[in-house]
Amino acid sequence: MYTKEELTYQILTQVNGGRNTQDAKIRPEDIAKYLPSAINYAILKQYYINKREGERTVPGDFIATYEDVEVKYSASRDLRYIDLPARVVPLPRDLGINTVSPMQGDAQFSRTDTTQLRHLSFISKHVPAQTFWFIEGQKIYFKNIPQIVDKVLLRMIASVDNLGPDDMVPLPAGLEVEVIEICRQFFTGQRSLPADMLNDNNDNNGNA
DSSP states (O other), X not given: OOBHHHHHHHHHHHHTTTOOOTTOSSOHHHHHHHHHHHXXXXXXXXXXXXXXXXXXXXXXXXOEEEEEEEOEEETXXXXXXXXXXXXXXXXXXXXXXXXXXXXXXXXXXEEOOGGGHHHHHHXXXXXXXXXXXXXXXXXXXXXXXXXXXXXXXXXXOBOGGGSOTTSBOOOOHHHHHHHHHHHHHHHTTSSOOOHHHHTOOOTTOOOO
């Protein structure tokens, strides 16, 4: 597993033919702009491969853990929420968020979405201990979260653009090689930006 800086250097070496000199055509800042898209593409591709093989969960290698994420209150929404500590990798059905839970214990809050919110009032009356969460932009909102919960544990797939140069890039060895090759092909003009896949959150897409 590489740090972000090490991965950038590996890509530069491939793109510049092994010569990372001051007059090299491609610079580290060029890699930094493209790297998040290449990594997101590789993660999404791996998700669809796993799905075809019957595995619908996200590999643990991709997941970062954030502790003590502060729960805030929105008076205008009358909802409690957290700010995402990093930009989440876009996956179908918000699977870029792995789990949201209290800081202690084994309980996990339940995932929902905006299309199901109208049913939550009914559900909460019959299952009063159940806490639900849903994503809007860079926030996760809660329904029926206990007042005593002021911080949560969040496990998610964070986009690489939130990582510092010395942070480890959460990719297994096989995908590291693929990301390097994706970037090499892009900067040598052999492929375009894989934006079509990144923007497609349709979980029925199995052709990746």
